[in-house]
Amino acid sequence: MMDQTVNPTPFYPLGHVGDIIAFRAAVAGWLNATVPPDWRQNLTGASEETYLKFQNWWFDQLKSVGLATPHWPKSWGGAGLPLSHQVVMIEELARIGGPMAEMFVVSLFHMPATLFANGSPAQCDRYLTGVRDRGEIWCQGFSEPGAGSDLSALRTRAERKGDVYVVNGQKVWSSFGMHADFCLLLARTNPQAPKKNAGISYFILDMRAAGVTVRPIRQITGRAEFTEIFLDNVEIPVENLIGAENAGWQIAQSTLAAERGLLIFEHAERMTHALRRDYQALTEQHGKPLEDAGLRREFTKRYAELTAVRLLIKQMIEQGEHGQDSGLLAAVIKLYWAQLLQNYTSLMARMRGLDAQRAMPLSLGTGHNSGDYLSDFLQSYGWTIAGGTNEIMRTLIAERILGLPR
Amino acid sequence: MSTERQMVLDTAERIFAGGATPETMWQQVIEAGLPALLLPEADGGFGGDWGDAFSLIRLAGYHAVGLPLGEAIIGVALFGSEAISAFDSRVVFAESASGTLDGGNFTGILHGVASGRTARLVLASIAGQTVGLDISGAIVTPGETLAGDPCDSLEFRAAPASLCPVPTSLFALGALPRIAQIAGAMDGALALAIGHANERQQFGKPIGKLQAVQQNLAVMAEAAAAVNCAGQAAFQAAGQALVSTGGAVKFDPEFEIAAAKLRANIAVDAGTAIAHQVHGGIGFTQDYALHRFTRRLYVWRAEFGNERFWAERLGVLTAVQGGDKLWAYLTARSDLVAMGAA
Numbered sequence: 212m213m214d215q216t217v218n219p220t221p222f223y224p225l226g227h228v229g230d231i232i233a234f235r236a237a238v239a240g241w242l243n244a245t246v247p248p249d250w251r252q253n254l255t256g257a258s259e260e261t262y263l264k265f266q267n268w269w270f271d272q273l274k275s276v277g278l279a280t281p282h283w284p285k286s287w288g289g290a291g292l293p294l295s296h297q298v299v300m301i302e303e304l305a306r307i308g309g310p311m312a313e314m315f316v317v318s319l320f321h322m323p324a325t326l327f328a329n330g331s332p333a334q335c336d337r338y339l340t341g342v343r344d345r346g347e348i349w350c351q352g353f354s355e356p357g358a359g360s361d362l363s364a365l366r367t368r369a370e371r372k373g374d375v376y377v378v379n380g381q382k383v384w385s386s387f388g389m390h391a392d393f394c395l396l397l398a399r400t401n402p403q404a405p406k407k408n409a410g411i412s413y414f415i416l417d418m419r420a421a422g423v424t425v426r427p428i429r430q431i432t433g434r435a436e437f438t439e440i441f442l443d444n445v446e447i448p449v450e451n452l453i454g455a456e457n458a459g460w461q462i463a464q465s466t467l468a469a470e471r472g473l474l475i476f477e478h479a480e481r482m483t484h485a486l487r488r489d490y491q492a493l494t495e496q497h498g499k500p501l502e503d504a505g506l507r508r509e510f511t512k513r514y515a516e517l518t519a520v521r522l523l524i525k526q527m528i529e530q531g532e533h534g535q536d537s538g539l540l541a542a543v544i545k546l547y548w549a550q551l552l553q554n555y556t557s558l559m560a561r562m563r564g565l566d567a568q569r570a571m572p573l574s575l576g577t578g579h580n581s582g583d584y585l586s587d588f589l590q591s592y593g594w595t596i597a598g599g600t601n602e603i604m605r606t607l608i609a610e611r612i613l614g615l616p617r
Numbered sequence: 618m619s620t621e622r623q624m625v626l627d628t629a630e631r632i633f634a635g636g637a638t639p640e641t642m643w644q645q646v647i648e649a650g651l652p653a654l655l656l657p658e659a660d661g662g663f664g665g666d667w668g669d670a671f672s673l674i675r676l677a678g679y680h681a682v683g684l685p686l687g688e689a690i691i692g693v694a695l696f697g698s699e700a701i702s703a704f705d706s707r708v709v710f711a712e713s714a715s716g717t718l719d720g721g722n723f724t725g726i727l728h729g730v731a732s733g734r735t736a737r738l739v740l741a742s743i744a745g746q747t748v749g750l751d752i753s754g755a756i757v758t759p760g761e762t763l764a765g766d767p768c769d770s771l772e773f774r775a776a777p778a779s780l781c782p783v784p785t786s787l788f789a790l791g792a793l794p795r796i797a798q799i800a801g802a803m804d805g806a807l808a809l810a811i812g813h814a815n816e817r818q819q820f821g822k823p824i825g826k827l828q829a830v831q832q833n834l835a836v837m838a839e840a841a842a843a844v845n846c847a848g849q850a851a852f853q854a855a856g857q858a859l860v861s862t863g864g865a866v867k868f869d870p871e872f873e874i875a876a877a878k879l880r881a882n883i884a885v886d887a888g889t890a891i892a893h894q895v896h897g898g899i900g901f902t903q904d905y906a907l908h909r910f911t912r913r914l915y916v917w918r919a920e921f922g923n924e925r926f927w928a929e930r931l932g933v934l935t936a937v938q939g940g941d942k943l944w945a946y947l948t949a950r951s952d953l954v955a956m957g958a959a
Contacts (some may be wrong), residue, residue, distance in 0.1 A: 213656060247878065354898070357818070357899055358819075359819065360819050360820075360821045360824075360897070361819035361821075364819070365819075383898070384898050404639065412768065420686075428902050428904075429903040430901055430902055430903060431900075431901050431903060431907075431908040431912070432910075433903075437898075437902075493642065500925065503925045505924075505925065505928065506925060553890065557886060557890075560915065561886075561918075561919070561923060561924065564919060564923060565712070565729060565919050565920065567919070568762055568763050568915060568916045568919045568920070569760060569761065569762065569763065570760075570761040570763050570765065570769070585763050585915060588915075589901075589912075592893050592894075592900075592901055593901070595890075596893070596894065596897050596898060596901070597892075597898070598892070600897065601894065602827070602830070602894075603831045605829070606829075615651065
């Protein structure tokens with residue numbers, strides 16, 4: 212594997228691994244020197260092109276100091292950064308309110324989580340390198356119009372013909388599909404399997420292959436980062452099958468687990484800082500909403516819940532450091548976080564009064580607490596619905612943790 | 618109950634469901650004479666009662682129509698037939714005002730005027746008085762609500778203001794349409810959610826067969842029913858107030874309006890969350906109709922008094938009665954309203 216490129220700036224956080232105080236200072240110093248102070252303003256009402264350019268720029272900055280893929284093992288060209296240091300990095304990023312590399316979430320979390328455990332050496336070499344060195348963008352092709360919560364009902368068909376699989380079908384809700392280079396694709400290879408989930412395989416799809424059509428979905432917020440992907444006789448080379456044929460369902464579980472871990476930690480840290488900013492703004496707001504006993508109670512309750520979810524995440528991180536499986540705790544955290552985010556953004560939208568109800572230009576890539584409260588609130592449905600709805604998560608907790616009958 | 622209610626509602630239903638652009642639909646509403654609902658037939662109106670007004674404004678909400686129909690109906694009732702002859706029934710309300718009234722002339726800015734740019738007459742509360750202002754002399758600063766509906770600021774310089782006596786605050790009267798609109802939009806969003814739950818197949822059956830989904834829908838239906846009930850009571854009280862203004866009995870409907878707007882606002886939180894949750898991803902798209910309801914519900918909740926404002930008003934109105942007199946106060950009010958409606 213290639214060595215990390217050493218950054219010419221005086222701040223090189225990876226040079227301080229092992230000394231957590233020095234590491235934190237180096238991360239903070241680098242962020243201060245790198246993040247443009249006016250980046251939020253520049254992305255408010257910005258065009259998709261500006262957004263794309265900025266996301267790529269931010270990824271390149273992270274890459275230049277080895278902080279794009281710090282959580283990847285050294286054997287795959289990452290920094291092999293201990294969890295404790297990853298936590299520090301995220302804390303500092305949240306503290307300064309830096310940009311989120313949201314266009315790269317699947318590239319940095321879902322794809323590697325899938326390939327580390329199930330990819331062939333050749334696949335890992337090609338695709339991990341692609342993200343690490345070239346910032347390749349990945350999307351996820353799981354849901355279909357008829358297969359959301361009931362994912363195993365998916366109907367996209369992949370038929371083996373010689374050295375290729377010929378794929379036909381439709382995927383939906385793929386974030387950043389229009390910018391993606393590759394897609395993590397689930398498709399049915401054995402329609403006769405006794406159980407629906409036993410006939411599904413997992414593929415790497417080149418988004419530029421012939422027969423792939425991407426259509427953006429305009430959302431309630433006005434953004435269009437979701438897409439539909441239409442697959443018309445798309446040929447996928449057999450070497451792009453991940454794991455064994457018909458083993459896709461098991462492999463997909465490792466992909467889904469990726470979005471319930473450190474990702475939520477970053478969101479919760481960002482909300483912690485947003486809560487402090489919001490508190491300050493509310494004390495100065497006309498009408499002093501925090502002098503109202505009912506609103507104070509609600510605000511305080513959200514604060515307590517945020518504290519609780521951060522403790523749960525810390526517990527999960529500790530389990531991870533000791534190599535324990537934290538899949539079930541992650542499910543609890545996902546459900547808890549989704550509800551907290553929705554309740555918090557709802558409260559803020561209500562407390563900010565009429566000003567929060569006026570149409571404003573969207574602030575792109577600023578996370579779930581952008582300060583555009585009603586837009587943040589609408590965006591929160593992404594968490595209570597996507598990646599397992601609250602109802603699905605509760606069923607999972609009831610059956611797998613509490614042992615209630617299925 | 619007005620005998621012509623069904624006829625009026627059928628006419629309105631055809632217009633609201635017709636899918637015309639807002640400008641065209643507003644013209645159709647005016648041509649059908651709907652803003653004159655509460656005027657006596659002798660004055661060119663329908664001679665409708667306030668129960669009819671609730672039903673009609675609620676129907677607009679049920680179709681997610683963002684037109685200022687409620688303001689026009691109530692405004693025409695307050696201002697009289699001159700609002701029709703001189704101002705083409707295009708009457709709207711200002712949510713707040715800053716400025717001064719000097720010798721009957723207003724200089725200042727009116728804020729939060731829904732559809733201000735296409736209206737002709739605006740009612741505003743200035744220095745404790747409710748006045749009507751001709752919009753033709755105003756400078757319009759256009760704005761937009763999160764639902765995409767026009768909500769403007771109007772600036773006046775020494776504009777003649779005509780006094781318009783009202784039985785309660787204009788702010789409370791402004792809350793009335795929002796209550797009925799929320800009641801309708803809650804029912805509209807509920808109908809969409811039930812339809813989706815019965816159609817959407819997952820795990821080999823409609824998701825409406827899952828108890829978790831059924832219970833969510835039941836909670837939403839309960840909230841929608843409560844808003845409709847409270848809304849009807851508030852409109853009845855407003856009708857009683859207008860009947861009694863000229864007579865011996867002075868009746869302020871603020872209590873019923875406060876209770877209804879508060880109940881409506883509370884219902885929006887649970888109702889929209891459930892409607893979106895039941896719809897899953899599809900409810901999050903602009904192609905699907907749900908956002909036309911939910912985004913308006915958020916805006917209508919915030920306009921003319923949020924939960925905090927009306928909870929405080931209701932608290933004050935209740936607390937001044939004291940423990941001994943509260944029950945007598947409540948029954949006396951409802952007796953009076955019932956008599957007025959009879």
